[in-house]
Amino acid sequence: MSKFGSPVAAATDGAAEASGPAPRMFIKSFGCQMNVYDSQRMADVAIGEGYRETERIEDADLVILNTCHIRERASEKVFSELGKIRELKEARATAGLSTTLVVAGCVAQAEGAEIRRRQPAVDIVVGPQSYHRLPSLLRAERGVETEFPPESKFDHLPPSTPAAVRARGVSAFVTVQEGCDKFCSFCVVPYTRGAEASRPAADILAEIGALARAGAREFTLIGQNVNAYHGRSESGGVARLADLLAAAARVPGVLRLRYSTSHPLDMSEDLIRAHAENEKLAPHLHLPVQSGSDRILAVMNRRHGVRGYLEIVARVREARPDIAFSSDFIVGFPGETDADFEATLALAREVEFASAYAFKYSPRPGTPAADAAAQVDIATKERRLATLQQLLEAQRQAFNSATVGRRFAVIFDKPGRRPGQLIGRTPYMQSVHADVDASRMGELTEIEITGVKPNSLAGRVVTQPARRSREVA
Numbered sequence: 431m432s433k434f435g436s437p438v439a440a441a442t443d444g445a446a447e448a449s450g451p452a453p454r455m456f457i458k459s460f461g462c463q464m465n466v467y468d469s470q471r472m473a474d475v476a477i478g479e480g481y482r483e484t485e486r487i488e489d490a491d492l493v494i495l496n497t498c499h500i501r502e503r504a505s506e507k508v509f510s511e512l513g514k515i516r517e518l519k520e521a522r523a524t525a526g527l528s529t530t531l532v533v534a535g536c537v538a539q540a541e542g543a544e545i546r547r548r549q550p551a552v553d554i555v556v557g558p559q560s561y562h563r564l565p566s567l568l569r570a571e572r573g574v575e576t577e578f579p580p581e582s583k584f585d586h587l588p589p590s591t592p593a594a595v596r597a598r599g600v601s602a603f604v605t606v607q608e609g610c611d612k613f614c615s616f617c618v619v620p621y622t623r624g625a626e627a628s629r630p631a632a633d634i635l636a637e638i639g640a641l642a643r644a645g646a647r648e649f650t651l652i653g654q655n656v657n658a659y660h661g662r663s664e665s666g667g668v669a670r671l672a673d674l675l676a677a678a679a680r681v682p683g684v685l686r687l688r689y690s691t692s693h694p695l696d697m698s699e700d701l702i703r704a705h706a707e708n709e710k711l712a713p714h715l716h717l718p719v720q721s722g723s724d725r726i727l728a729v730m731n732r733r734h735g736v737r738g739y740l741e742i743v744a745r746v747r748e749a750r751p752d753i754a755f756s757s758d759f760i761v762g763f764p765g766e767t768d769a770d771f772e773a774t775l776a777l778a779r780e781v782e783f784a785s786a787y788a789f790k791y792s793p794r795p796g797t798p799a800a801d802a803a804a805q806v807d808i809a810t811k812e813r814r815l816a817t818l819q820q821l822l823e824a825q826r827q828a829f830n831s832a833t834v835g836r837r838f839a840v841i842f843d844k845p846g847r848r849p850g851q852l853i854g855r856t857p858y859m860q861s862v863h864a865d866v867d868a869s870r871m872g873e874l875t876e877i878e879i880t881g882v883k884p885n886s887l888a889g890r891v892v893t894q895p896a897r898r899s900r901e902v903a
């Protein structure tokens with residue numbers, strides 16, 4: 431594999447391979463799952479323009495970096511990568527080969543034409559809502575598209591080739607909603623991804639159907655505010671996320687459903703009920719809380735308090751007693767005191783998360799919190815991050831250890847390190863490996879957890895039919 435990382439899973443048809451020397455593309459994604467999804471859709475566009483994928487960036491006539499702007503470090507990584515690609519581009523030019531370099535994603539949206547001033551090797555800058563305009567940009571070989579277009583890219587992106595659909599694998603991500611109207615004071619997403627918009631249910635269900643026919647079994651419906659989903663229903667009304675999950679559960683081949691990422695304000699009654707009623711919905715919910723201090727939550731403009739969050743956790747647990755929660759936290763938000771931070775620790779202790787991410791607050795240009803006077807010093811941020819991460823890691827290990835001896839329906843989706851081994855996920859998103867026949871790939875296989883490793887679980891196939899319990903549904 432190239433030092434630049436792995437490309438989007440091979441998405442070209444064998445036919446393209448046979449039809450002579452097509453120009454080659456290499457796409458690299460940073461950041462969230464939506465970027466991974468977008469990269470797959472950009473690959474569809476490039477394939478439509480005659481490109482085929484290469485795993486070696488050195489061989490690529492077209493390089494697309496799909497970037498993330500969520501924290502400072504994420505953006506910096508993009509510019510250091512661009513520096514390396516510039517050298518590569520110069521080396522290829524010496525050999526008489528041209529390279530088109532595209533910056534897509536949230537850094538493209540946030541920085542626009544400025545990127546080309548900082549790194550002149552960049553030819554094309556395209557924001558997340560304009561990927562359907564890539565063909566004309568590629569033909570012109572340069573340009574900047576960061577306006578929010580009036581049309582939806584989903585209506586104009588080319589269909590995926592059968593090979594590209596197969597390449598999405600057993601466990602597939604499907605964007606159902608994009609953008610955000612919440613304007614948390616730390617977050618760039620409302621500026622980079624734009625206003626909240628939901629895809630029509632029929633389009634999403636058609637995509638899920640096509641993926642299922644190609645072998646996908648586990649589906650994660652994604653959106654920056656996925657539980658705010660309100661797309662056109664198949665009957666012309668409004669479908670909410672619970673309706674969409676119910677319809678997705680009926681699509682032949684769908685074995686398990688997840689959704690991410692949710693805002694506490696949009697955990698509506700029908701969605702909570704879906705956790706009790708929708709048998710395919712995994713008992714796992716990623717519900718970022720960010721802070722355990724009411725004061726900080728208010729200045730973050732989260733529009734809920736600690737009590738509101740804990741009430742949602744309790745209601746979801748009532749609907750689905752075996753549910754596991756994961757979350758996101760920010761430490762060192764402007765004005766955060768030791769007492770505020772203690773309140774965050776107290777919330778984490780109370781909920782007992784199965785896993786969670788914690789981040790140091792990173793001022794993002796253009797967001798309200800970036801200009802706050804009371805920025806927290808870096809040493810305090812680092813100390814708080816280490817303390818919170820220690821607690822969250824202990825909770826993760828306790829959760830994992832408690833699964834030893836329990837049985838779960840695991841969907842295996844990739845080969846393991848050793849021959850004869852497969853890797854899959856429990857309903858709780860834990861990675862598990864076991865000696866399983868390759869024919870079990872993509873099927874619900876009952877596994878007993880036999881051990882815990884630092885980042886995964888070991889399991890064995892249960893041969894006798896076990897009592898069907900709620901947790902293996």
Ligand code: 5AD
Binds near residue numbers: 500617720
């Ligand atoms: N600084 C640090 N973390 C952030 N996140 C979003 N914006 C920032 C920021 N400015 C975190 C939040 C969010 C996750 C995707 O990234 O916790 O839930």
Ligand code: SF4
Binds near residue numbers: 463497654
């Ligand atoms: Fe990064 Fe957020 Fe953009 Fe995803 S939506 S690429 S996490 S900034």
